[in-house]
Amino acid sequence: MRVEGIAKRFGALTALRDVNLRLDKGEVLGLIGDNGAGKSTLIKILCGFHRPDSGQIFVNGEELVLRSVEHARSVGIDTVYQDLALVNELSVYHNMFLNRERVRWPLLNNRLMRRLAKQQLDDMGVDIPDVSVEVAKLSGGQRQAIAVARSVYSDARILLLDEPLAAMGAKEGSLILDLITDLKARGEVSIIIIAHNYAQVLQVCDRVNVLQHGAITFDKPTSETSQQELTDLMVAEYRAGRAARAANHHPTPSPLPRAAAATPLPRFCVASASLLPLFCVASAPLLRRSRANGRALISNPRPFALDRRGFP
Numbered sequence: 001m002r003v004e005g006i007a008k009r010f011g012a013l014t015a016l017r018d019v020n021l022r023l024d025k026g027e028v029l030g031l032i033g034d035n036g037a038g039k040s041t042l043i044k045i046l047c048g049f050h051r052p053d054s055g056q057i058f059v060n061g062e063e064l065v066l067r068s069v070e071h072a073r074s075v076g077i078d079t080v081y082q083d084l085a086l087v088n089e090l091s092v093y094h095n096m097f098l099n100r101e102r103v104r105w106p107l108l109n110n111r112l113m114r115r116l117a118k119q120q121l122d123d124m125g126v127d128i129p130d131v132s133v134e135v136a137k138l139s140g141g142q143r144q145a146i147a148v149a150r151s152v153y154s155d156a157r158i159l160l161l162d163e164p165l166a167a168m169g170a171k172e173g174s175l176i177l178d179l180i181t182d183l184k185a186r187g188e189v190s191i192i193i194i195a196h197n198y199a200q201v202l203q204v205c206d207r208v209n210v211l212q213h214g215a216i217t218f219d220k221p222t223s224e225t226s227q228q229e230l231t232d233l234m235v236a237e238y239r240a241g242r243a244a245r246a247a248n249h250h251p252t253p254s255p256l257p258r259a260a261a262a263t264p265l266p267r268f269c270v271a272s273a274s275l276l277p278l279f280c281v282a283s284a285p286l287l288r289r290s291r292a293n294g295r296a297l298i299s300n301p302r303p304f305a306l307d308r309r310g311f312p
């Protein structure tokens with residue numbers, strides 16, 4: 001896959017400015033970048049969810065104008081999102097064949113789907129003893145593995161993994177890393193992985209790209225870079241961003257007193273305040289009378305008089 005000059009704006013915000021990227025056959029490419037750098041936006045463009053404002057995508061040398069996620073799938077580009085798009089209430093095998101169910105007319109061929117799902121998961125080294133169990137009962141790592149296996153067995157040739165290792169413990173994470181290593185060894189699928197853990201990126205990827213300011217600013221084989229270099233890049237980016245924000249920031253000491261001093265009191269406030277003594281004097285007799293009535297009622301409680309309809 002080759003991506004040239006991809007740009008994407010959301011209103012006034014430029015998410016991607018000029019992205020150029022290549023993914024070789026059978027390669028695992030790590031895509032890293034700060035929060036909000038545009039990584040997910042790029043993945044969503046590559047899987048047909050967003051239309052880019054400009055730029056081109058080529059697969060096997062041919063330009064592709066992706067119309068939808070289904071269109072991207074039909075040409076072999078599939079995505080595993082952070083939320084995995086699994087149906088918790090369905091079994092593992094039903095999820096594996098979601099949208100491409102095997103049918104023995106007029107019924108679902110559950111037996112065949114069960115057998116194939118078990119076989120496919122075993123092939124990929126994913127250990128799920130019972131594929132009839134509901135997906136909701138599995139661990140995060142197992143669920144992620146099912147989502148990946150589903151994409152691989154739906155004939156995806158390009159797999160886009162949006163933070164597949166996020167929020168996973170060491171054991172679950174290593175299940176996915178093993179799975180990706182396995183896929184890499186087969187060489188049939190090319191993979192882009194978004195990840196924030198540089199150690200894992202270096203462990204599993206062939207090459208790493210850094211997305212900054214809406215463009216790819218760093219492209220190296222993982223064998224030629226290190227966790228330190230990637231961390232330094234990100235820290236430098238963070239410091240540059242903070243310095244830019246500080247340069248644009250005009251400090252205002254305690255905004256409330258300043259605003260109060262700067263803004264004159266509205267005229268109606270001044271008028272109401274000056275009328276307050278007059279109001280107190282005028283309402284004093286009324287107040288005295290109502291207090292007297294209250295005292296009289298307390299000392300001599302009277303039952304309510306009821307009218308003819310029985311209302312007080």
Ligand SMILES: Nc1ncnc2c1ncn2[C@@H]1O[C@H](COP(=O)(O)OP(=O)(O)OP(=O)(O)O)[C@@H](O)[C@H]1O
Pocket residue numbers: 010013015033034035036037038039040041042
């Ligand atoms: N649908 C949208 N509408 C408006 N703005 C969006 C939309 N999607 C993304 N953005 C904005 O585009 C920018 C890039 O977002 P994106 O999610 O691609 O970043 P990211 O690099 O994946 O971040 P993270 O690592 O935090 O997931 C952000 O400023 C985000 O707020």
